[in-house]
Amino acid sequence: MARVALVNLASLRMPGNQPIFPLGIERIRQVLQSDGHEVEIIDFCQRPDLQTDHAWIRTGWDVVGLTIRNIDPIDIACESHVPHYLEYTRNLQDAADGADILWVGGGPGFSLFAAELTEAMRLSIGVVGPGETLMSRICADVGAHAGSPSRVMTGAPDPRFETRVMQYSPELMEVYTARDPSAMIGVETRRKSCYQGCTYCPYAxxxxDDGGTCRAIPSLIEEIRGIYDAGFRRIFFTDGIFNAELRFAKQVVAAVKAEALPGLQWSAYFTPKPFDDEFAELLSGSGNDTVIVSPDSLDPAMMNEIGKSFDVRHVRRFLDSCRAHALNPRVSLVIGGPFESEQTVANTMAFVNDHLRDNELALNVGYRVLPETAMGRQTGATTAELLEPTFMEMDPQVFQWIFDHLDSRFLTTELMLNITAAKHGLKRRNTVKPKFSVARKRQMRLTVA
Ligand code: B12
Incomplete structure (x- = not known):
């Protein structure tokens, strides 16, 4: 059996980082432990001293897994996280002093730049996608992987995903909820690549996982009960889009409601389509805290350009449903998409002014261009170039257009801080231009067909 350390690089103390509960490596821990391996999580929120004290690495580990969640800081004004990941890993490897360890990287941020990070972090294996099955195979025969040239491997679905009940470490949950009372513990309901075609999104x-699986409802409820019974009251369903399969989402909400756990609050990323009144009624009184949707723009042409699979009519209908059932919608926008103009900003802000209440808007400025996305291809930038925080080029007037067209009732401190950070941060960032319009290309393909 192998001795495995799983290091949560996402918990490093570094500018612009706000660590969240690491459910990805918690899943891997649980799977490896059920295989009989000895597994320890190294988390710097739990053990801040270990960020600089590397003595633990010399205590006989076979495999060290390193997880990278976010590639950039949340605060756009801060420097990139990548040099911090590299520095920590280098120091740890130096402290290991040539010990026979298999170094493996993974995680959502890592997956985007797997080849670049595998090389830069001097890893034996870099993993793209889900990690539990591949880590299970690697740890079952560490020798077979040792000594091979470093390589990137693609993760495989967890065959027991449907019925596996996660038992997260209560100590680790306590660490994260004590740091931030608004923290939510992540719970997966489904695994499937998102079907929507947003050009900036790398979820697929x-x-x-194109096949996809839905959790068995009794297992899901058992997991939620476990979190609840351990004393935690806030959860986040981490699916890319919670209601992408509306029938299943309804089953989940009905089951959560039927459990009637006093004080339980939950949230998730939703889509306004599919979303109907029956669903809104189920959500009401289920403990749902906020119904977050991300139309990103509310200008029809811009929504088409960034590949949204719904339009402003769906957002309007969604808001009507929320109002009718006393739900709390939150509409997330990103200004600065390809070919954004004063007119598209004005149209978006007109919709906001007409349809949203003061606390329902989340506004960000600037699209981070990521590899493995249509937006990345639209700019022609390489993956290595995009490792540096890189944004879609936009007219510097965008900030002024927002102030000119948005009702002052939306100008909260949070929104002003976001905009100020973007204004200062974006000046120092690399930018790339769109080489073509995705919407026009799509239209041409349809016309030819
Ligand atoms: C749910 C979610 C959130 C929720 C999290 C809720 C919660 N309490 O858990 C909230 C709303 C808080 C959130 C916020 C943000 N998020 Co988010 N989020 C997601 C989402 C949709 C799912 C993440 C998840 O939990 N998946 C389920 C777990 C089980 O999977 P996992 O962590 O990926 O782990 C698996 C694999 O990665 C792998 N793995 C993980 N670690 C390791 C280690 C090894 C060694 C190996 C081999 C494998 C491996 O195996 C695991 C099991 O299969 C992803 C997109 C996606 N589809 O993945 C974005 C995503 C992770 N988020 C992202 C970002 C950018 C953010 C924000 C910065 C957005 C913002 N501007 O505010 C913030 C940052 C939050 C923070 N403080 O760190 C990016 C990160 C990559 C990047 N671009 O840098 C993603 C990928 C989306 C994107 N736009 O690209 N997010």
């Missing part, structure tokens, strides 16, 4: 590459 990160999840590597």
């Amino acid at each position: 590459h990160i999840t590597q």
Whole structure:
């Protein structure tokens, strides 16, 4: 049996980082432990001293897994996280002093730049996508992987995903909820690549799961009960889009409602389509805290350009349903998409002014261009270039257009801080231009067909 350390690089203390509960490596821990391996999680929120004290690495490990969640800091004004990941890993490897360890990298941020990070972090194996099955195979025969040239491997689905009940470490959950009372513990309900075609989104590459599986409802409820019974009241369903399969989402919400766990609050990323009144009614009184949707723009042409699979009519209908059932919608927008103009900003802001209440808007400026996305291809930038925080080029007037067209009732401190950070941060960032319009290309393909 192998001795495995799983290091949560996402918990490093570094500018612009706000660590969240690491459910990805918690899943891997549980799977490896059920295989009989000895597994320890190294988390710097739990053990801040270990960020600089590397003595633990010299205590006989066979495999060290390193997880990278976010590639960039949340605060756009801060420097990239990547140099911090590299520095920590290098120091740890130096401290290991040539010990016979298989170094493996993974995680959502890692998956986007797997080849580049595998090389830069001097890893034996870099994993794209889900990690539990591949880590299980690697740890079952560490010798077979040792000594081979470093390589990138694609993760495989977890065959027991449907019925596996996660038992997260209560100590680790306590660490994360004590740091931030608004923290939510992540719970997966489904595994499937998102069917929507948003041009900026890399989910299909990160999840590597087109087949997809839905959790068995009794297992899901058992997991939620476990979190609840351990004293935690806030959860986040981590599916890319919670209601992408509306029938299943309804079953989940009905089951959560039927459990009637006092004080339980939950949230998730939703889509306004599919979303109907029956679903809104189920959501009401289920403990749902916020119904987050991300139309990104509310200008029809811009929504088409960034590949949204719904339009402003669906957003309007969604808001009507929320109002009718006393739900709390939150509409997330990103200004600065390809070919954004004063007119598209004005149209978006007009929709906001007409349809949203003051606390329902989340506004960001600037699209981070990621590899493995249509937007990445639209700019022609290489993966190596995109490792540096890189944004879609936009007219610097965008900030002014927002202030000119958005009702002042939306100008909260949070929104002003976001915009100020973007204004300063984006000046220092690499930018890339769209080489063509995705919407026009799609239209031409349809016309030819
Ligand atoms: C749910 C979610 C959130 C929720 C999380 C809720 C919660 N409490 O858990 C919330 C809303 C808080 C959130 C916020 C943000 N998120 Co988010 N989020 C997601 C989402 C949709 C799912 C993540 C998840 O939990 N999946 C389920 C777990 C089980 O999977 P996992 O962590 O990926 O782990 C698996 C594999 O990665 C792998 N693996 C993981 N570690 C390791 C280690 C090894 C060694 C190996 C081999 C494998 C491996 O195996 C695991 C099991 O299969 C992803 C997109 C996606 N489809 O993955 C984005 C994603 C992770 N988020 C992202 C970002 C950018 C953010 C924000 C910065 C957005 C913002 N501007 O505010 C913030 C940052 C939050 C923070 N403080 O760190 C990016 C990160 C990559 C990047 N671009 O840098 C993603 C990929 C989306 C994207 N746009 O690209 N997010």
